[in-house]
Amino acid sequence: MRFQKIRQDPQSSARCGIITTDHGTIQTPIFMPVGTVGSVKGVYHRDLKEDVKAEIILGNTYHLYLRPGLDILRAAGGLHKFIGWDRPILTDSGGFQVFSLSPIRKLTPEGCTFASHIDGSRHTFTPENNVDTQRIIGADIVMALDECCPGDATFAYAEKSLKLTQNWLERFIRHFDETEPLYGYSQTLFPIIQGCVYPELRKQAVEHALRFDREGYAIGGLAVGEPTEEMYRMLELVCPLLPDDRPRYLMGVGTPANLLEGIARGVDMFDCVMPTRNGRNGMLFTWNGIMNMRNKKWESDFSPLDESGSSFVDRYYTKAYLRHLFVSGEMFAAMIASEHNLSFYLDLVRAAREHIMAGDFSSWKEVTVKRIMTRL
RNA sequence: GUAUCCUUAGUUCAGUUGGUAGAGCACCAGAUUGUGGUUCUGGGUGUCAUGGGUUCGAGCCCCAUAGGAUACC
Numbered sequence: 001m002r003f004q005k006i007r008q009d010p011q012s013s014a015r016c017g018i019i020t021t022d023h024g025t026i027q028t029p030i031f032m033p034v035g036t037v038g039s040v041k042g043v044y045h046r047d048l049k050e051d052v053k054a055e056i057i058l059g060n061t062y063h064l065y066l067r068p069g070l071d072i073l074r075a076a077g078g079l080h081k082f083i084g085w086d087r088p089i090l091t092d093s094g095g096f097q098v099f100s101l102s103p104i105r106k107l108t109p110e111g112c113t114f115a116s117h118i119d120g121s122r123h124t125f126t127p128e129n130n131v132d133t134q135r136i137i138g139a140d141i142v143m144a145l146d147e148c149c150p151g152d153a154t155f156a157y158a159e160k161s162l163k164l165t166q167n168w169l170e171r172f173i174r175h176f177d178e179t180e181p182l183y184g185y186s187q188t189l190f191p192i193i194q195g196c197v198y199p200e201l202r203k204q205a206v207e208h209a210l211r212f213d214r215e216g217y218a219i220g221g222l223a224v225g226e227p228t229e230e231m232y233r234m235l236e237l238v239c240p241l242l243p244d245d246r247p248r249y250l251m252g253v254g255t256p257a258n259l260l261e262g263i264a265r266g267v268d269m270f271d272c273v274m275p276t277r278n279g280r281n282g283m284l285f286t287w288n289g290i291m292n293m294r295n296k297k298w299e300s301d302f303s304p305l306d307e308s309g310s311s312f313v314d315r316y317y318t319k320a321y322l323r324h325l326f327v328s329g330e331m332f333a334a335m336i337a338s339e340h341n342l343s344f345y346l347d348l349v350r351a352a353r354e355h356i357m358a359g360d361f362s363s364w365k366e367v368t369v370k371r372i373m374t375r376l
Numbered sequence: 377g378u379a380u381c382c383u384u385a386g387u388u389c390a391g392u393u394g395g396u397a398g399a400g401c402a403c404c405a406g407a408u409u410g411u412g413g414u415u416c417u418g419g420g421u422g423u424c425a426u427g428g429g430u431u432c433g434a435g436c437c438c439c440a441u442a443g444g445a446u447a448c449c
Contacts, residue, residue, distance in 0.1 A: 036411050058410075096410045117412065148410075192410090223409045252410040273411040280413055296404070327403095334413065 001188040011362040013266035022185035028268040062094030078138030091139035127172035151226030158196035192220040239266030275341030280334040289374030298323040311343035
């Protein structure tokens with residue numbers, strides 16, 4: 001993997017760049033649709049590429065490890081071949097899922113033991129076997145195994161949690177560097193900066209991670225219960241400490257406003273379930289604001305979904321029709337909403353890139369944030 | 377035709393010795409940030425079939441009418 005920074009915004013920390021992987025290039029800032037189990041829910045790969053214009057998607061180690069399992073993934077020749085996606089893929093390690101999904105979990109210095117949310121069976125992730133697992137999945141970018149500390153954790157808990165994450169990171173990197181990719185293309189690994197909302201812990205986390213000199217760094221443990229302003233403060237603290245010539249990935253974030261504010265603070269990569277999950281539940285993000293498509297007000301609004309959107313679905317389907325599909329519980333509703341929202345998120349980061357290149361990102365961001373977060 | 381039972385929110389139903397009604401679903405709104413097509417939160421939207429009567433007061437008791445169910449001629 002290679003990152004080439006192309007342009008720095010003079011008024012903010014926003015920047016443009018290009019990530020090059022063996023599965024193609026990614027223009028940053030970028031939003032990465034989440035495809036947990038090897039599927040961006042409800043969207044054809046064809047539409048993801050040609051309509052949404054996704055440049056990279058996510059998979060999840062926790063889910064893929066449980067189903068279909070490593071034997072199938074290895075036999076398929078890795079996740080790219082298994083799902084028929086030839087552009088870059090990033091996999092999360094599953095640390096967050098162990099924290100958010102498993103009914104039973106136990107963290108030890110060795111690793112984390114958890115119960116499957118599918119059948120209750122017990123499993124253990126260690127940094128070492130997690131590397132092996134992500135080698136088998138074969139993503140272009142793999143994430144270190146970490147503990148995602150809750151946003152309201154005490155300093156003492158956050159400090160202890162960070163120690164564990166740092167210990168796991170050392171072992172993860174050691175094993176990663178001792179092993180080889182399995183399918184003939186290269187993989188890179190991003191450490192994850194934790195530290196909750198405590199500046200000294202975040203600083204410590206950055207210093208520790210930088211010792212390993214990796215090709216990119218992730219910022220985790222944000223948008224997990226802390227106020228949004230705290231998240232922005234942490235980004236303002238962490239990003240300047242990270243090397244200018246490496247991409248920064250803010251994990252799990254966020255709203256359209258979060259993306260623009262993150263970009264302004266120096267973030268290059270984002271992922272979030274919001275456009276797809278909230279889309280499935282009827283929430284549409286547009287340049288003019290946010291619509292709840294289930295609302296009665298759209299019942300007989302026969303105007304296009306989004307006049308200023310670039311997706312095929314934006315002009316082809318009407319608001320009244322989409323509301324009808326949601327109220328009727330049709331899966332088609334979720335498909336249309338997902339495609340629209342992902343298209344909007346990708347449009348949003350593309351517009352951000354264009355304004356960074358044009359040199360007017362900051363002023364554009366100020367007016368745009370207000371507009372896109374309006375409730376329609 | 378006769379007998380018995382039923383009729384309460386959009387719907388399926390609950391409603392105590394008579395004190396002017398409640399639940400599930402639906403509906404209306406809100407939440408959702410490294411995904412379990414979820415889940416959570418808030419909102420009752422009513423001519424108690426209709427018309428009379430008894431009573432201080434009726435969804436409840438009495439009479440009539442309408443509609444429905446079952447059984448027997």
